Structure formats: structure tokens, C-alpha cells
Amino acid sequence: MNVQSFIGGTPLVELRTFDVPAGVRIFAKAEFMNPGGSIKDRIVRHILDDAERRGLLRPGATIVENTSGNTGAAIAMLAATRGYRVVLTMPDKVSEEKRDTLRALGAEVIVCPTSAPPDSAEHYVTCARRIHAETPGSFMLNQYDNPLNAEAHFRSTGPEIWEALGRSVTAFVASGSTGGTISGTSRFLKSRNPSVTSVLLDPVGSIYHRYFHEGVVDPAQIAPYFVEGAGEDHLAKCMDFSVVDDVLQFTDADAFATCRHLAEREGLLCGGTSGANVWGAVRVARSLREPATVVTVLPDSGSKYISKVYNRDWLVRNGFAAGRDLSLETTA
Incomplete structure (x- = not known):
């Protein structure tokens, strides 16, 4: 196990x-x-399993996601066992403990201003989407809009x-x-x-x-x-x-x-x-x-x-x- x-x-x-x-x-x-310390372990496992089955996530790929910390921790934890690189964006109000946990698990963390409006290039969701678009072969869970989130x-x-x-x-x-x-x-x-x-x-x-x-x-x-x-x-x-x-x-x-x-x-x-x-x-x-x-x-x-x-x-x-x-x- x-x-x-x-x-x-x-x-x-x-x-x-x-x-x-x-x-x-x-x-x-x-x-x-949960082993990753939050409820988000459930959705990340479900989405990654689905992506691997469908060939959307290939060995050695980069996972990109915007997160307030817990989804990121679940991604970093599971990516460590599956051999993926992880890049996470988050608002600057997220606690230092969460940021340090993600880095300890091997993720790259990009901190964005909480005050950035949703349509701003500095908004943490927009930033994640840009990195995903610029990184060939990367996978984004898209937790906010992905129906697999609720399905989990x-x-x-x-x-x-x-x-x-x-x-x-x-x-x-x-x-x-x-x-x-x-x-x-x-x-x-x-x-x-x-x-x-x-x-x-x-x-x-x-x-x-x-x-x-x-x-x-x-x-x-x-x-x-x-x-x-x-x-x-x-x-x-x-x-x-x-x-x-x-x-x-x-x-x-x-x-x-x-x-x-x-x-x-x-x-x-x-x-x-x-x-x-x-x-x-x-x-x-x-x-x-x-x-x-x-x-x-x-x-x-x-x-x-x-x-x-x-x-x-x-x-x-x-x-x-x-x-x-x-x-x-x-x-x-």
C-alpha cells in the first residue's frame, strides 16, 4: 500500500x-x-486517477494548479509518489505553514496578491492558467470548474x-x-x-x-x-x-x-x-x-x-x- x-x-x-x-x-x-491533512486528498486522487486513465497525464509531466493550500498539498503528496513535477499558485493570504509544506513536498510555489481582481494577470487563477498554457504536456486539475471535484x-x-x-x-x-x-x-x-x-x-x-x-x-x-x-x-x-x-x-x-x-x-x-x-x-x-x-x-x-x-x-x-x-x- x-x-x-x-x-x-x-x-x-x-x-x-x-x-x-x-x-x-x-x-x-x-x-x-487524511494523509495529506485535508479533505482535498479526495478530489485530487479522483482527478489524477481519471487523467491517467484517459492519457491526459503522462509520466514525468508537470501538474499546475491554483490553490489556497490544501489542494496543493494533496497534489504535491500524490505527485511525489507518481513522479510528476508540480507548480502551484496561491494568494498571499495563505499561511506560511501551508507554503512551507508545499515546498517541503517538492512543489514550486508562486505567490500572487490576494487583492488582484479576477481578470488581472496577477490573479492566482489567471497565473496558473498562463503557466499551464506555456508548459508543454502539463496538466491542470482545474478544480473550480471540473465536475470530477464534486463527483469525488x-x-x-x-x-x-x-x-x-x-x-x-x-x-x-x-x-x-x-x-x-x-x-x-x-x-x-x-x-x-x-x-x-x-x-x-x-x-x-x-x-x-x-x-x-x-x-x-x-x-x-x-x-x-x-x-x-x-x-x-x-x-x-x-x-x-x-x-x-x-x-x-x-x-x-x-x-x-x-x-x-x-x-x-x-x-x-x-x-x-x-x-x-x-x-x-x-x-x-x-x-x-x-x-x-x-x-x-x-x-x-x-x-x-x-x-x-x-x-x-x-x-x-x-x-x-x-x-x-x-x-x-x-x-x-
Whole structure:
């Protein structure tokens, strides 16, 4: 067996320290236990396997991709076992821990300004596409627009949740950037029980919330935020709103406060998207009556964000809670 044999099959952890109605349970799938440290291991294995079968990815080729870090780590990990060169582009808000991990795995990392607009040559997606076009024989996963992204979750994440919890699942809640997790998992769960509610979580500064509710993409609403791996400044084709029932907005403060709660009360050291997901799961759980089960995912580990989410100086410097114990903010 090699490292990819251990992708998937992650445990579901019941969260018991949040104030939700009696008889309403919250479960979180510990995706940080994948060998590459995140939920993105699932989609990268699925897409690379497909590309190799179809002859789109040949021995010794270069893989190019834009990433907020986790997809890049999965690519670098699997490329190391398959003999591919890797070039990754990412926005400069990505933590140093993530950048260093990618380099340690042998990837070339190109950092682009987070503030670059989507149509700019400096935008990390545009940069990746240019490198791909200029590199003969290269392969790009195109995770934002590739339907195999969502298919990976339809084939793995969704079935694993259903096998563990079955018809007790009331709602699935997750943030989205490419849309793969929310789209594929929700589609599978709804195929087994159409009454399952799917809730997408979107950070303030992203476009998905307004697009879902009003059908509008307003460039004026695009603004920087600190959470990595959630939200977007353009519509990803992988995002399937037909299986989404509602979209809730969260703030960086919501996500980071919940991260602290998870670490200090549940013993789970998780990244910002995990905090956002659990914040949303709690919001949904509080709207339900027993019996009900809300499921979410913990996409990656907090070890990738020690210099940010779990660094009090960084939190204070960026205006989060002015040094107060953030774990107290999560049930407000």
C-alpha cells in the first residue's frame, strides 16, 4: 500500500459542547485525518486517477494548479509518489505553514496578491492558467470548474456519511470555494433522502451569498477576508446551487471564535473553514426540533494556522476580539 490507500474513511466526531436544543445532534467529519491533512486528498486522487486513465497525464509531466493550500498539498503528496513535477499558485493570504509544506513536498510555489481582481494577470487563477498554457504536456486539475471535484465527494464523502448515520441526517452544512464538497456530498445525501437540507456557508466578502439569494454578482461586494479556502470572487462551475437549500454568511470572527472553542472545549485543533462550518452547523441546529442530526466537515488541521488563527498577537493585530478569549464568543 502507498499513501493514497489511506485517503477517506475518516471518522465522524459528535460535538457535545455547543448550546443546541435537546435531541439535536451535531457530527463533524474529521477530514484532517487524511494523509495529506485535508479533505482535498479526495478530489485530487479522483482527478489524477481519471487523467491517467484517459492519457491526459503522462509520466514525468508537470501538474499546475491554483490553490489556497490544501489542494496543493494533496497534489504535491500524490505527485511525489507518481513522479510528476508540480507548480502551484496561491494568494498571499495563505499561511506560511501551508507554503512551507508545499515546498517541503517538492512543489514550486508562486505567490500572487490576494487583492488582484479576477481578470488581472496577477490573479492566482489567471497565473496558473498562463503557466499551464506555456508548459508543454502539463496538466491542470482545474478544480473550480471540473465536475470530477464534486463527483469525488458524491462517490466518497456522501456515502461515508450515509453509511454512518443513514436517514437520521437532517442537514448537511459546509462552506464552499470550488463548491465540490457541498455539491457532491449534498447531491448524494439527497439522492438517498430528498428531505435532507443543504446549507452553504459563505464569508462576508465573497459572492455566493448574494448570488444565491438575488441572482446577482456584484464586484463591489468583493472584499478581502482572512479565512482561507472558503468563498470566491467568481462563480465556480463546480458549485451546483440546485442542490443547495440556503446560504448563510459568516465573518472571520465567527470562524475564528469557533476554532478556539473547538480546540479548547472539544480538543479539535482545526483550520478556519472548520470553524466556519461548525459555526454554521450550530446555527442550523438551533433552528431544528428533536430528533435531528446536523453533519458538517472539518476540512483541515489547525496546525497549518498556528501563526494566525491560534496566535493571539496576530488576532489582536487584525482586530479580532481585542485579545479577549475568543472561545467565549461562539455561542453569542
